Amino acid sequence: MARIALPMLSKTGASPIAHSIRTCQVPQSKPKSPRNITVKSGSGLTKDFDLKEYSKPLIESVNRELHSLIPLSNDRIEEAMRYSVIGGGGKRSCPLMCIAACEAVGGQREEALPVACALEMIYAASLILDDLPCMDDDSLRRGRPSTHAVFGPGAAIRASDALCALAFHHIARPCAALRPERALKVVYELAKAGGSTGMVGGQYMELASAGTPFIDPALVEYIHLNKLALMAEISLVSGGIVGGGSDEEVQRLRAYGRAVGLAYQIVDDMLDQGRTTEELGKTAGKDKIVGKATYLELYGMERCREIVVELVQRAQRYISQFDPLHALPLVSFAQFVVSRNFDSITG
Template structure:
């Protein structure tokens, strides 16, 4: 995995770029191996088209980092890391459909349904979602069964009615409603965005045998970076370009969706994102210098421009 030097607790600066460049190929290779081409080819082509389309791989890398943070071998968390990316990819495929956000581009190329049709895209997303749970259950090695079950339950909660799906349906119901409150907006994104980031961070630690206190600190960290991530997304939807982001911009405004900038303005939105990141890093204080990767990822979330 990552070389010992890159995690040396005596370092005063952490090279996040080097860390990500070392981790991403490991995740890509594991994803490629986890979902090989097979019959029926159209289904697996569609699954792999979106799953292997690149991206930051933030969720799987957070999972691996949290496992290592509490003294675990990141290799035992790789099946869960892959499952997180399968679930995230499903959410993107389904979110892009005409019945949802109706997007034509994702990560700089045509969305799944534009290539394979709505029917195949729906089934590809369904297949990725269900396989994610199977992969955790069958591919995780050397971990007590109770920890694996705890992770599987956490994944189910993060993606279901108490997580991503619940956030999405409130998001759809709020579209075009000028009276959407900050409380509703927070509910949407705590469930639609932050829930999967939360299980990404906590699952790696759980697999490594983290204490309840350690898991709670990591949960606090993840909830804050999740909300900050969405605030920055809302800002970029206004200030960036489709070429830079690799997806359509300005759709939230066109659909009359409430966003953090629409409620707070850009300056206050940036201030709130920075505040959340400060709180996220403070939640890691008890882990000491070993938390450098997670701290650097938190800073990256507010500094990103794409």
């Protein structure tokens, strides 16, 4: 099979971290009052911070908002939308990162809530499309049959489209908590991230490359950077914008999001091989079933562990100049990417 044409990336086999560094430069100027965050787990400020306790009220707020946005309905498309977003819960990682970024730049969580909910809808829409290549009825997502397994691929695809439209509507509508000029910036960032050079392009390249015998490092990197890594990046950027962050702060959040999101995606690939369906809440081994190109297939388990640690350390350096107390959730989240997953991965 011929190699797939890869947009904007050379096929050089570069370091898996190199591209994220090249394309996401942050300002090098020193802050007026340098403030370093300790990044070692269990040290200083982080040892008494409970990410679960921090997240709990935020998740409850997001869930209440999502319930009001997608009410119970007899319409099959709306049923599929609600099933995808609300059914099965979900970790709400994108909303949490958005709110944490808003607070990191000194904003209030109420300012970020509308955008946080919109991000969850966009993420749910992407998961619907991500599940479609595995069309068996046993495909699971969040511990339940996937949307396409319950409603059929036609309704699932249209629910995905409708969720994206509703997300933009929720951001653009008049809202006391969200300033219009900031909402416009967020809409711009989301539209750019969701296009053919963003998530759509990444999903297409993943689908088009499935089952190919040749695994190109540049291709794997492109796909991963335009999946969960991009969702993390846009979540952090959106939170920084609505919180009133400076251009420099938003760029630091962008770089942090890209690094920690890529790390999270790699760990997801590792867990896909190392855990059972019951433990994951989604179909285990699906990557191998559909022949996805992953970091795990390319570099192996041990090198992937090293890459994840490198990425998390880099992510924490990007936010080392934020106020330590305000940035605690982001520091803790980066540590969580490694600790909660590596303890359960064999190999």
